[in-house]
Every structure is written in C-alpha cells, then in structure tokens.
Amino acid sequence: MAAVMVLGNGGREHAIAWKLARSAAVDRVYCIPGNPGTAREPGCENLPLSPLDAAGVVTAAHTLGVDLVVIGPEAPLVSGVSNALRLAGFPVFGPDAAAARLEGSKAFAKSFMERHGIPTAAYGRFTEAGPAERYLSSQPIPVVIKADGLASGKGVVVAQTRREALEALHRFLEWGPIVIEEFLEGEEASHIAIVSDGQVLSLAGSQDHKRLEDGDRGPNTGGMGAYSPTPVLDAAMSERVGREIMLPATRGLMADGLSYRGFLYAGLMITEQGPRVLEFNCRLGDPETQPLMMRLRSDLYAVLLQAARGDALPPSLDWDTRTALCVVLATPGYPDHPLIGARIQGVPRPEELPEHQKIFHAATRASGGHLYTAGGRVLGITVLGSSVSAAQSEAYALARRISWPGLHFRRDIGWRARPGRC
C-alpha cells in the first residue's frame, strides 16, 4: 500500500487529498499542512509543516517513506520545492521552478506563447512609466494591465477608462515589471491537463466564476465557484484547445529543454476567432478542482504516479457524466480585507452527507470543537447533480444551512450553462 504527500492547505488540496485517499492503492495521505477538512478525512493525516520549507518537506518524505508527492499551490512550485524533492529521488507531481515560471512570470509566459505559436492577446512588457504610458496611449480601451509576478489574482485590472489604466499602470510598476494586454471578448473557461514530458492527458473542462458578485460583476477574486462540464468547452472546442494550445505548449516545453511533470492549466477566453490563452498556471485551479475531483472516476493516484515517473499515460480518464458544481462561501471583505475569526455554524459532519455532496474546507480553523473562518474563501459546497439546475438547487440548499456573520456567496454559479440565461 502506498503513502502520498500532498502539499498545501486550501480547498483544492482538500479535494486532491480526499480523492487520493479513495484510491485502493493508497493507505495514507499526509497533508502538509492540510486543514480541518483534511484532518477529518478517512486515510488523511495533517502534518504541521510549511509547504515552502523544502528541506523540511524532503526530511518528512524520507521519514514517512512516501511513494509520491503532489504539490497543490503555485508558491512551492515557483520556489523550487519540486526540484529539492526530485533531487532526493522522490516521484513528484508538480513542475520544477524553471517550468513553473509559466505561472510565476506573465512576461515569461507571453514570450513562451509567442515563441511556440500559442494564441494569446497582443501585449507589451514594461519596467518604466514613460514607455508604458506611450504604449498605452496607442491601445484601444478597454485594456488590461497586469503585474508580472504572482499576485493571487490581484495583479490584473481590466481598465474601462484610460484613467483607470494609468492608475493601475503606476500602482503595479511600484511592485515590478508590468504587462499591458489587448482586451479579449468572449467567455472564459479552464482547460487543465496532466502533462508528463511531452504527453498530454486532458481533464474534463470546467468554468470558474472569478468576479465577486452575481452576473460576473465586482472585483476579481481567486474564484467564487466552478462547475464541470461546461458547454463552452464542448467536445469540439476541447479538441481544438488540445490541438492549438496544449500540444504546442507541451512540445514547446520540451523544445525549450524544460521537463514538465504536473498539471498544466490554461485559463482561456473563447473568442469568436477561437480559444486564446489568458494565463497558464502550473497547478490545478481552485475552485475548479473541487467539481473535477467529484466527477473523476479514474484512480487519481495511479495516473499521477505514472506522470510523475514519466511512464506512459492512459489515453483518457473516466468521468461521471453528471454535473458537479461548487459554491464558495466567503468572508465579508473578501478579496481585499477579509474579516476572519467568525464562528461557523451548521456545517454537517462529513458522514452525514450523501456520496454526491461534499464540503471542502478552504480556510477554516478548528478550536474547542468549533470551526472558525480563517481566510477569504472558507468552504466549497460541492455537489453532483443530473443537470446544472439540479446541482445548483442542492448546492444552495446545503449552503443555506451554514452561517456566520457577513457570509457571502454568489447566487448564480453555473448561470452561463443554464438554458435561457440572461
């Protein structure tokens, strides 16, 4: 029987750990550091260690004798924790630091896409205000201003006026280089694949809801909900994304001499001209992972181990044909100033929920037998339903059982997939 280590402590990592623990080949999933959700998951155990502490993680992997390490968030990937674990001889699912620059630097990602003919928005990269302002004045409005490095979704402004664009340009330049990008019109979707040195195995398509408020209004967040499958990534469009984006990206990584064993996430705008890449991430999406793990029927451990070792991947994965939908429950003030520490009421115990419903913890703290909010996105209510509306009704019925002062969630997750949407 195998032992697996999962780095990270969010809703994505709870879903990954839960799914890995269900594999017949796995008897222990160590979550570094995990959260109160993974603490209560059968077969999972939390270890109080930072996922960024490469030396500590390597020592723990040796002590526990793990057979596979899965890295959830981007920060340990970008900082080279994969490199340290690989050097120590462990099969790791998550790319090395050099390849993780695809997510860690927007400018690196843009020149990678340019070099390998991957469709994306036109752009310019700047380190100084003068040239940036001159470029901006030649661009139509709306225009998109992005900070170059990791910014947890807060480094992007879709400016509707020149004034707004200038304000973002100056604000982001204080942090470092910026990218000014053509505004793309269309519907967003997430196409994620398991990649292993030139092999690509696509997951089912999904759609995130990045804005805070219903109708895709308000500020950008890490994601307020997601569902899978999504009509915007139907079989024909998924095939096209595979051919025009994932395959050239995987070949491009090889051509650039970058080994890549991990999830590759293409955040897409499906425009009238076809799919365009908004961003690459070198990990699974959060909250896209929660519905994806609910739908995945294949053994996650087996396929991630094959990919981590560089073995041949299966031709496809097996998915539940139902819709899985995740509603994120957030704290008041999220995303800018999340107010945390409130006592959470009404969370059913995992064993009280039917198989097709799951509450994934994203930022909770357990103390004295109670749960408290511990970050902006707190819980992900995830259900499988026979249709988007069936999944919505059940997810919202479950969400309404849970409360804390100022609890916020979107009421329209999945709206783009509903017939007669407004």
Ligand code: AMP
């Ligand atoms: P990113 O972190 O690059 O994915 O950007 C965050 C969000 O900003 C995306 O999910 C889009 O909603 C929006 N966005 C980013 N780039 C563009 C673009 N070129 N055109 C339109 N919207 C964009």
Ligand code: GLY
């Ligand atoms: N849900 C968007 C992301 O994980 O980047």
